Amino acid sequence: MLRLLAVTACLAKVAIATCPDDPEVDLCETTGEETGSGFRSSPWMALLLPLASARPKVATGLALALALAVGAEAVTCGELKDFYKSEQCCGSPTTVLSNPVPGTATCPYNFNKPACSTAEPQTPRDLSTGATGSMVPKAATLTDAQANFLPLVNVHFHLGAEHKSDAYNNDTDAMAYDAASSGRRLASNPRPGFMCPTDTLTDAQMTPYTFQHCKGDVQVGKSYEVHYVHSSAGTDHNASDDMNADLLADGLGGAANGRGLLNPMVVVQGQIYQIVNGGPTVNDLLHGWTVVGHANSVMYSGSTTGQSHDNSVCSPYVITWHVDKDCHQVSPESFDNLCKQMKDMYGMSVDLEPHGSRILVSSTYVVRNEYVVPLA
Numbered sequence: 439m440l441r442l443l444a445v446t447a448c449l450a451k452v453a454i455a456t457c458p459d460d461p462e463v464d465l466c467e468t469t470g471e472e473t474g475s476g477f478r479s480s481p482w483m484a485l486l487l488p489l490a491s492a493r494p495k496v497a498t499g500l501a502l503a504l505a506l507a508v509g510a511e512a513v514t515c516g517e518l519k520d521f522y523k524s525e526q527c528c529g530s531p532t533t534v535l536s537n538p539v540p541g542t543a544t545c546p547y548n549f550n551k552p553a554c555s556t557a558e559p560q561t562p563r564d565l566s567t568g569a570t571g572s573m574v575p576k577a578a579t580l581t582d583a584q585a586n587f588l589p590l591v592n593v594h595f596h597l598g599a600e601h602k603s604d605a606y607n608n609d610t611d612a613m614a615y616d617a618a619s620s621g622r623r624l625a626s627n628p629r630p631g632f633m634c635p636t637d638t639l640t641d642a643q644m645t646p647y648t649f650q651h652c653k654g655d656v657q658v659g660k661s662y663e664v665h666y667v668h669s670s671a672g673t674d675h676n677a678s679d680d681m682n683a684d685l686l687a688d689g690l691g692g693a694a695n696g697r698g699l700l701n702p703m704v705v706v707q708g709q710i711y712q713i714v715n716g717g718p719t720v721n722d723l724l725h726g727w728t729v730v731g732h733a734n735s736v737m738y739s740g741s742t743t744g745q746s747h748d749n750s751v752c753s754p755y756v757i758t759w760h761v762d763k764d765c766h767q768v769s770p771e772s773f774d775n776l777c778k779q780m781k782d783m784y785g786m787s788v789d790l791e792p793h794g795s796r797i798l799v800s801s802t803y804v805v806r807n808e809y810v811v812p813l814a
């Protein structure tokens with residue numbers, strides 16, 4: 439009897455404060471269509487197998503999306519009651535549970551971010567002449583054709599280039615940000631990455647523009663690394679039909695966990711645009727980097743980026759990167775239209791403003807030079 443009280447008290451504590459004084463009544467009363475003993479329902483199974491019921495969630499980061507999808511599940515009193523009955527506990531307090539109590543199942547995935555010393559090669563890599571890397575990637579690097587076979591699931595952009603190349607390497611803004619923040623992330627401001635040269639731009643080319651659709655720090659003269667995210671977790675598998683994919687969404691939840699997939703193949707195409715007044719008009723920046731060409735591009739195996747990772751906390755995701763090493767000038771109207779399309783065609787909002795740039799990853803945690811090859 440003491441044991442029974444202990445068990446029920448424990449269950450009651452887990453469940454609620456509003457149950458009747460005798461929790462056992464609440465747990466074991468029958469509703470008419472079923473009896474306590476011998477009844478084995480399985481709704482709790484869904485709770486114990488959160489992976490099976492994972493739903494893609496809109497999030498601004500891969501880790502967040504996955505954590506939401508498979509993280510702790512709220513358990514209702516009814517579900518706890520079903521579990522109690524299905525375990526045939528009623529009137530049998532000494533029965534040993536054959537399954538974990540709902541909500542207490544151990545997630546089979548480890549969502550702790552890996553230390554950089556044990557992580558796979560990271561992104562952004564320095565792509566400048568003479569830059570080096572140390573790691574041998576385990577994952578294969580997908581090709582251009584393979585990338586285009588994967589549905590486009592998200593487009594977002596970073597303030598400045600996260601990568602560095604001979605063309606985009608002005609770190610004045612990045613150094614100023616790092617000095618002001620002493621390494622901490624400033625919540626209000628995204629960290630700037632590398633910029634394309636501005637010293638050659640005329641005053642006319644630097645004339646400010648009032649953006650109607652892009653939000654946050656989007657300005658003439660600054661550069662932005664746009665990421666075209668392709669994932670096998672997307673739903674449009676017809677590469678030539680990407681224009682009609684109405685599945686672009688904010689964040690990387692669709693890329694990381696679309697349709698509940700947990701190990702999708704992901705390719706990100708990175709292109710660097712500098713906004714220049716009177717610059718080239720580009721009609722559709724949203725549906726891929728083909729509109730301005732990407733002749734000077736490389737491919738390599740890396741990771742997700744952004745300000746939540748640095749040189750000690752690394753990303754747990756393996757991503758194929760295709761990166762254009764050139765700066766592409768575009769008119770402010772063209773760039774603003776990218777945001778307009780995101781909003782009007784796909785209802786996106788979060789990604790209408792630039793994300794912060796990850797600090798350039800140390801050569802220790804990126805692939806060796808022989809694994810950075812021309813895009814093929």
Ligand SMILES: *[C@@H]1O[C@H](CO)[C@@H](O)[C@H](O)[C@H]1NC(C)=O
Pocket residue numbers: 608609610611633634635636637638
């Ligand atoms: C680099 O960026 C700074 C800050 O925007 C600017 O003053 C400087 O002229 C830039 N240098 C070049 C070579 O564009």
Ligand SMILES: *[C@@H]1O[C@H](CO)[C@@H](O)[C@H](O)[C@H]1NC(C)=O
Pocket residue numbers: 676677678679
């Ligand atoms: C893919 O989409 C294109 C453009 O809509 C269409 O012409 C083609 O038939 C589609 N291919 C398949 C295999 O569905």
